[in-house]
Amino acid sequence: MHKGIRVIKLTSGDTIVAKLTRNDASPYVQIQDPIQFTLVHKSGNEGNLVASAWLETEETSFSIHKMQIVADAEPNQMLKSYYNYSLEEVHHELSDIEEEFFNDFETNTVH
Numbered sequence: 001m002h003k004g005i006r007v008i009k010l011t012s013g014d015t016i017v018a019k020l021t022r023n024d025a026s027p028y029v030q031i032q033d034p035i036q037f038t039l040v041h042k043s044g045n046e047g048n049l050v051a052s053a054w055l056e057t058e059e060t061s062f063s064i065h066k067m068q069i070v071a072d073a074e075p076n077q078m079l080k081s082y083y084n085y086s087l088e089e090v091h092h093e094l095s096d097i098e099e100e101f102f103n104d105f106e107t108n109t110v111h
Contacts, residue, residue, distance in 0.1 A: 005083065007037075007075040011068050016054050017075055017083040028063045035086050037079075051086035 006020040008031070018034035034054035041047045055062075075083065 005075060005080055006072045007079060008034075008072045009070045010064070011070055014054065017079060018054075020072065027066055029066060029069070030061060030063055032061050033087055034062065035083055035090060049082065051082065051090065053090045 001024075002020075002022040004020060005017065007015065007017050008020065009015050014036055015038070016031070016034045016036050018031035021030040021032070023029075035051050036054040038050045038052070039047050040050050
């Protein structure tokens, strides 16, 4: 069994960073806390790396068939740091959205 933070390119074109657990005997891998990274080009050679939740859900663990993975590699230290920072930010954003939704729901009752 292999574990670690990996940058993963999927057949869908998504690039995610997640804690990946691979069991050589299984056709699936388990990913925990996936963050999707997208490179947004500006002008010339400049661009921004944008982090977002991979799926808009409270679930944090997913099984992916190994056939859906084009490549995976160990991210460099900068990407690992950005992943850890983004993970906290995404969880914070989801909590804020959830809180706002329920506050709106409580104040807008139907009679």
